[in-house]
Amino acid sequence: MGSYAIYVYGSYGLAALVTIGITLWTWADGRARQKELAALEAAGLRRRSAGPKDGE
Amino acid sequence: MSETSLAISKFSDLANPTRFLTLAARILPRLAGITVLCFILGLYLSFSTEGDYQQGETVRIMYIHVPSAWLAMICYTIMTASAIGTLVWRHPLADVSARAAAPLGAAFTLLALVTGSLWGKPTWGTWWVWDARLTSVFILFLLYLGLIALNRAMDEPSKAARVTAVLTLVGFVNIPIIKFSVEWWNTLHQSASVLRLDGPAIDPEFLRPLLVMAIAFTLLFFTLHIMAMRNEIWRRRITGQRRMAARMASREE
Numbered sequence: 344m345g346s347y348a349i350y351v352y353g354s355y356g357l358a359a360l361v362t363i364g365i366t367l368w369t370w371a372d373g374r375a376r377q378k379e380l381a382a383l384e385a386a387g388l389r390r391r392s393a394g395p396k397d398g399e
Numbered sequence: 400m401s402e403t404s405l406a407i408s409k410f411s412d413l414a415n416p417t418r419f420l421t422l423a424a425r426i427l428p429r430l431a432g433i434t435v436l437c438f439i440l441g442l443y444l445s446f447s448t449e450g451d452y453q454q455g456e457t458v459r460i461m462y463i464h465v466p467s468a469w470l471a472m473i474c475y476t477i478m479t480a481s482a483i484g485t486l487v488w489r490h491p492l493a494d495v496s497a498r499a500a501a502p503l504g505a506a507f508t509l510l511a512l513v514t515g516s517l518w519g520k521p522t523w524g525t526w527w528v529w530d531a532r533l534t535s536v537f538i539l540f541l542l543y544l545g546l547i548a549l550n551r552a553m554d555e556p557s558k559a560a561r562v563t564a565v566l567t568l569v570g571f572v573n574i575p576i577i578k579f580s581v582e583w584w585n586t587l588h589q590s591a592s593v594l595r596l597d598g599p600a601i602d603p604e605f606l607r608p609l610l611v612m613a614i615a616f617t618l619l620f621f622t623l624h625i626m627a628m629r630n631e632i633w634r635r636r637i638t639g640q641r642r643m644a645a646r647m648a649s650r651e652e
Contacts (some may be wrong), residue, residue: 347455347456347457347521348456350457350460350518350521351456351457351459351460351519351538352462353517354459354460354463354513354514354517354518355459355512355518357510357514357596358463358467359425359512360509361506361509361510362506362510362619364506365502365506365623366623367620369623369626369627369628369630370538372627372630372642373626373629373633376630376634376637377569377633379633379637380633380636380637382638383637383641385642
């Protein structure tokens with residue numbers, strides 16, 4: 344690889360960092376939202392289309 | 400306030416986002432699997448093929464630089480199409496798509512800029528020059544950041560969607576400027592060698608890993624975009640349900 348190794352591996356390292364970073368970030372965001380939805384559901388709240396209508 | 404909550408409840412009444420969630424759950428595992436396979440093959444080809452006779456091993460930077468740069472532009476084009484969807488048809492998924500794509504576009508643009516810089520130093524002798532191609536891509540990066548900030552600065556979702564969509568459309572003028580900058584102006588950056596009218600002007604030895612990596616990056620983008628769109632739909636549902644709960648609570652008092 345010679346004296347250019349640092350540029351080549353540096354590029355691939357940064358690419359790995361950025362792509363893995365955005366993947367984990369997107370995944371963690373999804374997990375957090377799912378948890379919030381589960382908490383709302385546990386509190387008795389659900390989408391009107393999903394649950395039975397409560398008497399008004 | 401009531402108009403906003405009406406818009407959100409209308410949003411959640413539409414069947415399309417629900418259908419999107421079902422579809423996403425079905426295709427995401429497969430898409431993620433194919434993405435990983437493409438990356439394994441792409442990385443293997445990237446390091447097993449020969450170096451260039453002139454620039455030596457640094458040619459390998461191309462296999463991540465060029466796909467990132469392509470995606471930076473593809474992502475903005477998708478956001479522009481979404482902006483049209485928001486402004487013309489008011490499609491509920493259009494704004495979700497634009498909002499989910501922006502951070503991904505910013506990440507790929509940053510990657511294109513940084514790997515370009517790391518490639519420029521050994522081949523051009525400089526990290527950075529303010530010429531047409533580099534500057535226009537830097538503007539694209541700033542546009543992404545600006546769109547993210549603008550969208551998040553407004554509390555009312557429908558207004559944020561419309562204002563962001565207008566700026567996205569205005570910013571699209573930059574995409575052809577990036578594409579043709581290497582032909583219109585003198586620049587250190589080479590001109591197109593893959594997407595040309597007279598066919599690729601690049602040796603198959605380099606074209607093979609480049610294409611596989613381009614497919615891998617594109618699949619990664621779509622996997623993340625679908626995931627981020629799903630997150631955004633969930634986020635809006637949570638907001639809608641919280642508003643509904645607050646309204647019900649105030650009615651009971």
